[in-house]
Amino acid sequence: MSFRGINTTVIQIRRQVFTEVARMAYANVKGEQANHLMRKIPYTIIPGEEGKLRKDIFLERAIVEERVRLAMGLPTRRMDEHNSVVSGLEDASIADKYYDPPLVNVIKFACNRCPEKLVKVSDLCQGCLAHPCMEVCPKKAITWESGRSTIDQEKCIKCGRCVGVCPYNAIVKTERPCAAACGMGAIHSDELGRAEIDYSKCVSCGQCLVNCPFGAIADKGQIYQLIQGFNRGDRIYALVAPAFINQFPGLASTGKLKAALKALGFYDVVEVAIGADLCTVDEAHDFLEEVPGKLSFMATSCCPAWSMMAKTAFPDLAKNISMTMTPMVFTARMMKQADPEARMCFIGPCAAKKLEASRRTVRSDVDFVLTFEELAGIIEAKDIDAANLEVDPDEVDLVHASSAGRGFAQSGGVAKAVADKIKEWHPDMDVKIASAQGLAECKKLLMLAKAGKYNGYLLEGMGCPGGCIGGAGTIADPARTAVALNKYVKEAPFQDPEQSPFMTSIHVLKDDPNFEV
Template structure:
């Protein structure tokens, strides 16, 4: 369940804090420290979470490597945790694919999908489970129901019919969360990712109850850039509100980020406003005269899914740059020598920033959870830190609501209708890649002609991204409250609204919005 602090969450955050602590330290013997961290996190002789304390430490070692941007080791070959660390001791390192990785010896080899009878079966006289099964897979053995797995098609009819709810369907959590059907089993029953299908949304890594799926990180490189004297500016996604604990105001988050080493902080809602203006112009120009509908571009995982599975709609996805890229370009226009670190909820943004056309805009991508590791390593007490009263280069309410499902389409719709009285924009929003696929099937059937389509890979929107800290419903409510408090309601009220064309076309070859 998302938003529940558990042992997997605890280990993940301890690893992030350890990486940050190592990076901040004046001790540059990184090999020695990397080998010792698993013993710092898993102390003593007794295993706490698994069968063996050695297995627990080995898994920590792989999580540590991935958190520093290094690949998972081949378990059939001898090697140290620190092998290849020299490649990460740099102030600039882009994510190498694959971004999302499975630590095979941490995987529980969960069944892919199975309908099974539990001990709750009462052997009732009616045998409704037997009667409703279309494949005759259910029978009564020694007075209790039994399912022939070779015949079962997992339709769930027996489960629905059982008056005692004694029949359940279990499914590998990572596969159930994957909207691309990209996860299957290898020859040992371990989870395996089909990277031709994967769009790096990260939902699998926050759904695995064994903590076997991990994405790569750039904490170490970001801090290294700070230590060598680079101007590193934090570009914070609108979903940040409420992510760092109760009572931690935006002003306190700014103060904490500066204490962590960032030279300045900018709200990505300003880029969301520019994205809104550009998408509104695109929609008015193209729909329905040049194309039947238009889809938003800001969620990279949704954009890649649409282009992979519905290539005929490729040109119907807005060419507007994402808020992350637009904000980064605004920053670099005024600070050409600065490095931009996008801080947000999203795993897919890491690969978006790794595109060759975007590397000059965004140097680092960190999740809220990874940044929390930096705060822990620096000993920053967020509730107690003195708020930074520096004027925040804020976005509008419309830009801030990009963080929640429906917010992007709402921003574009309200802007068009405000500036074009009598115009009504029809919108359709979907959250979760499975629902996004259904929406595109409706578009394929011609049922959404004239519509603006918004797709969000994560159920709930950006506030449900793989790198978030807060429960989804609570985070969504706090973002909406924060947006409602903004005096500027429409995207074109932004002080940067006149810069859309200039920022979008800073380079001869415009950056594409989706990751490779």
């Protein structure tokens, strides 16, 4: 359960942080002036003298300070030593700065110290005569005390059998929300009971940060660096992922979105679905060349969280991940070849794309990564009036892509596009596909593949529930976005990825000697 589509207090504060950091960047000040603006942000977001959120206004402002630092790409501060909120600001004031790991961070003093797993009896217990909860407990951890059931937490193994048999739904099984959302089992408790991330397991999908009800987890951003690039006159292209549909209601048309992005300072706007078209064709070729002769199955490459999970949790299956470039890299490399001096900013739904872009082999192509939520903050900072935004009649659409390319944004879309292309080339060939969404399900898929259950298959994994439209950087309700996306897919000017005017670029891009997955 995430909070996308619900305007919670956590989301409001997160958006305000992005907006104020963007305003600070657009002010284009240096030195002590920049320090002053950064120190002022927590007081702008949390005004007054009394705390209304956590009762302690000083604690809430301290948490906002950490959010501001992370939004600017700076590390969180240690709690056991003095360190100013502006510490390292001069390092962040560089338009060429990339992320320093770790990308996803726990703000320790914002953590509620939720129990990892807990089964407890609520006040709904009626003290019934049957007490089936006691009868089914394998450890005899439930006893009758003062007219109701009581669970001995020392004996309880959190199996939840009692939860299922209670006729009054009086027993609840809870789990720390961030840990429940993590499909990698990367979140545990530190010595003080606060959430802690095991970075050897974390793949930066970001599902923990959008599921924490206390806003205690945040990822680093490049808002400040991007706007530094605008300020110095860099030519920066906005590469927009197809999951943008439904994220910005006031900018529902692609023409308005393009006008808004240009008003922010972008030189031009390109739809990443054009890279998805190239990815479809290349991955189809890859599958035909590798399966079943060289590989027992092949897995898609476009989701970085899925790809990293596969390579870390199943290293012996790393070879089964397609060598095809992701749509982001295909699009960025294509635009860089057309305009070598320009810089590229991917705008999408994904926290893990930030990690992908920081890789040595990708950072020459992708200079910045923004989530849709971060972009919304920048739009607000620039005070863009979407209702009265003038749209150039010659620039109503983004660069055209196929319906298949646009469909990459939804779970199952990648595998379908690749399988359809193979079927077109080889009508008699039966292309078997299997897909999974959410990293826990993706792990199950690969375990079955490792056991030989998916030999000859094309496997698609999406790290986020629903696919990219459910990514950690999205704003809207994924279910509603799916409806809007299906409509956008149907409205594509053509269906076949091979009709893309950019298809001639595919061999040039792949022949680049610097290319490496």
